Amino acid sequence: MHLTRDEERLLADGTPAEQLSMKILATLGDVYGADRLIPITGAHISGASPKTLGDAGVEFLEGFATTARVRVRTTVNPTGMDPDRWRDFGVPEAAIRTQERIVAAYAAMGVEPTFSCTPYQIGHRPKRGEHIAWAESSAVVFANAVLGARTNREGGPSALAAAVVGRTPNFGLHLEENRKATHAFDVRVPMRGYRWSLLGLHLGELVGDGVPYLRGCNATEDEIKAFGAALASAGAVGMFHVEGLTPEWREARADGLPARTVTEADLLAARDRYTTGTEPEAIGLGSPQLSADELRAVADLLEKHRPRPRVFAFTSRAARAEAVDAARRIEALGHVVFVDTCLEVSPMELWASTTATPSGKGAIYLPTLCGQRVVLDDLQELLRRFS
């Protein structure tokens, strides 16, 4: 990969963190055949909870932070706990200390303390055509597909390196030709709410790292958020198109592709495949974190139904501030609204061994990250069934 004189200088004479960041970007550029580094307008980093970083990651970040400063707007993923509430929920003191070290390291680098997996819903919303370096697979797929911004599926360390340099290697989804549809689907079933999660699980398994193109459906932003999150967890997907909805569908060149039909049976099979439990002790919402709209809808539903399991709703600090009334209504019913963390990086294992959720992404990660059995279904259906 070609480096400019300024990039060469950073590699040779930058701070230790800058040199290491350049080395990471240059190596990835070579691995994937990039011709050069391109400037980015923003970065989003994953790896902010003790669970996803591990001890080694925390040690690395602390050392790195002493000579690192981000050069572009940079936001960061959820932490492992709500800093104001952990005491009441049995989170061990040692985990809090580790969390504080992580938060301090990101703060020292100039990263905005958003602690959200939905940066695009709280003001970090790049525009069509902007090159960015985002980690967090659900945010990556949203940025590419829904916003038309351009990012590869970065890992935590590579997004951090890009933030410190302000550049990223030019390959993959930064290039027009890799954003075209590879698989086409006719969606012949009614699509709303959590069914988008099921569709994401189903298609993710079918397309691997391809670019699916959907016909015959429409969605709200929160539905498409849930779809993308499930799609990007079940497969290594970084981009999709929905005909008539997402900004690049006209350029997706899906016309020549044989279309596969999505049926009701496909969706039900996805639900059943990820349902591993029967009697939930908790209902988990917010993978990705709930938007202000979703918080309000949850509050309305909970006032109608009175589920036996406690509801744990995860959202960003910004979304809670926007819908603070809804958050209060949910908590007044004995349920919980956590901020700065999300369903699967929180210690759900302290509070339940079976969790019900309408989230496809949650259904994938709750078993491995939180040791949960899962009941996957529509929220209203869950509230009815377990009241």
Add this chain to the structure above:
Amino acid sequence: MILTGRRIVAGRAEGSVLASGRPLSLLGGVDSATGEVRDPESPICGESVAGRVLALPHAKGSTVGSYVLYGLRKREVAPAAIVVRRAETILAVGAVLAGVPMVDGVPTDLLRTGDRAVVDATRGAIEVPLVHERPVVSCFLEREGRILVVRRSEKVGSYQGKWSGISGFLEGSEDPEDRAFREIEEETGLTEVSRIARGPALLSRGGDTVYRINPFRFHAPRGDVRLDWENVEYRWVNPSELATLDGVPKLVAVYQATIP
């Protein structure tokens, strides 16, 4: 044997190979304090990566796995070098963070756990001094849509009792095609044969030998097969039957290499 690939992270290291035919997840799959592989689905579960030449197809799982390599290095239990078939973000970034020499584009299926290997990642070369390469020919004779396979006798040096094409070692700087004609005549008595195709060479590991297999396909329109001591049985089979035979390694792949 010397394998070559592409430098990912420069450096030089020597060690005992730890080879897995399956991708490995670093986060959750390797104990970050000891370097022990804990993933029960990994064929190298229970082994330690510390000081080893880690040979994998590629990594899988969370991208935060890169930090695990860094942690292993800090505790001095990192691999001495990493060789992979295909580099991806997790291992490439991890090797940079940890300063572990790394090479990709390597046919890692030719490496075995316990091989001593010298990795010169700067040049992209992996030398395995105790494993030697031997060139061989493997020939499929074709008659009326069927191909001839023979079952190796107990007297041959390798793969006794296995089904195979007509095969033999090359001697000196001999031309593979000359050797092919000679082996066919010796092992089948057939002399009226003409070459249809020659495929690209394939490598196959057996014990401390790596066979460089030169695949051939010949037309053998007539004549009775007379076996010599090297084989005990022969059959004319449909190409599709090859996969069902108890054959030598890569039997099907070698045949397929002769199909243009």
